[in-house]
Amino acid sequence: MPLYVVGAGPGDPKLLTIRARELLEEADVVAYGDLVPEEVVKIAKKARVVKIGHRRVEHDAAIEALIEEARWRNVVILKNGDPTIFGRGVKVCKMARERGVPCEIVPGVSSFTAAAALFQIELTDGENLRHIALLSYPHFSADILREIKADTLVIFMMGDKLQEVSQVLAQVCNPERVYLCVGVSLGGYCEEVSPEVLGEKKGLRPTLVIVQRCTSSKSIKM
Numbered sequence: 001m002p003l004y005v006v007g008a009g010p011g012d013p014k015l016l017t018i019r020a021r022e023l024l025e026e027a028d029v030v031a032y033g034d035l036v037p038e039e040v041v042k043i044a045k046k047a048r049v050v051k052i053g054h055r056r057v058e059h060d061a062a063i064e065a066l067i068e069e070a071r072w073r074n075v076v077i078l079k080n081g082d083p084t085i086f087g088r089g090v091k092v093c094k095m096a097r098e099r100g101v102p103c104e105i106v107p108g109v110s111s112f113t114a115a116a117a118l119f120q121i122e123l124t125d126g127e128n129l130r131h132i133a134l135l136s137y138p139h140f141s142a143d144i145l146r147e148i149k150a151d152t153l154v155i156f157m158m159g160d161k162l163q164e165v166s167q168v169l170a171q172v173c174n175p176e177r178v179y180l181c182v183g184v185s186l187g188g189y190c191e192e193v194s195p196e197v198l199g200e201k202k203g204l205r206p207t208l209v210i211v212q213r214c215t216s217s218k219s220i221k222m
Ligand SMILES: C[S@@+](CC[C@H](N)C(=O)[O-])C[C@H]1O[C@@H](n2cnc3c(N)ncnc32)[C@H](O)[C@@H]1O
Pocket: 010, 011, 035, 079, 080, 081, 082, 083, 084, 085, 086, 087, 109, 110, 111, 112, 155, 156, 157, 158, 159, 181, 182, 183, 184, 185, 186, 188, 206, 207, 208
C-alpha cells in the first residue's frame, strides 16, 4: 500500500481537498503534528491516531515507524498547509521509496495563499508586485534579505521572533507594507502593521509575516 502524505490546509476543515477527506475516511492510522487541528484528525473515524513531535529526531523516528506500518495498513501523514512548503513532504516520500514503500503526496491549501485569499492581500499584481519569495526560520537574516529581490516576501515560522523580523527589516529596507497574519482560517486575522509595531508583538502562533516591496535599500553600516 502507498503511504499518503496529505496536506491538511491551514486549519479550517472546510479547506481540505476532497482527496484528503476521502483518504482520512479510509485511513487505519493517521499521524499529525501540532499545527493540525483535532477537528481535521477526527474525520478519520476508524483510524488509530498518532501525534508526531516537531523535533527532528522525534519526527524522523515516528516517520520510520509509519513507513513500516504502511506496508500492510492505510497510513496517512497529515501535514499542515501544503506538505511541500516547509513541510518535509517530499523528504518523507523519498524515505518511504528508499524502503520500497510507494508514496503519494496530496497537495493542500498553504497558509500563505489562505491568508491572501481570506484577507484579500494581493501577493502579485503583475505591475508592482511581480514575484514572491517564501522564507522561513532559521534562514532569515539581513544578509539573506539583501540577496532576495522579490516584491512580496512571505516569512514562515518566525512567530516567536517578531522582534528579530522587525530589526532585520529596519536594517535592510523601508517596506511599503507589512502584514501580520495569525491563526488564519482558525478564527485569526491578518492586519497591516508598521515594522515597529510588529516588533512589539509576542506570543502569537501560528504566524506569517508578509512584507511588500522591501526594496528601498539602506546602506550597510561598517
Ligand atoms: C512548518 S511550517 C508549515 C507550512 C505549511 N506547510 C503551509 O503550507 O502553510 C509552519 C508555519 O506555517 C505558518 N502557518 C501554518 N498555519 C498557519 C495559519 N493557520 N495561520 C498563520 N500561519 C500559519 C506559520 O508560519 C507556521 O509557523
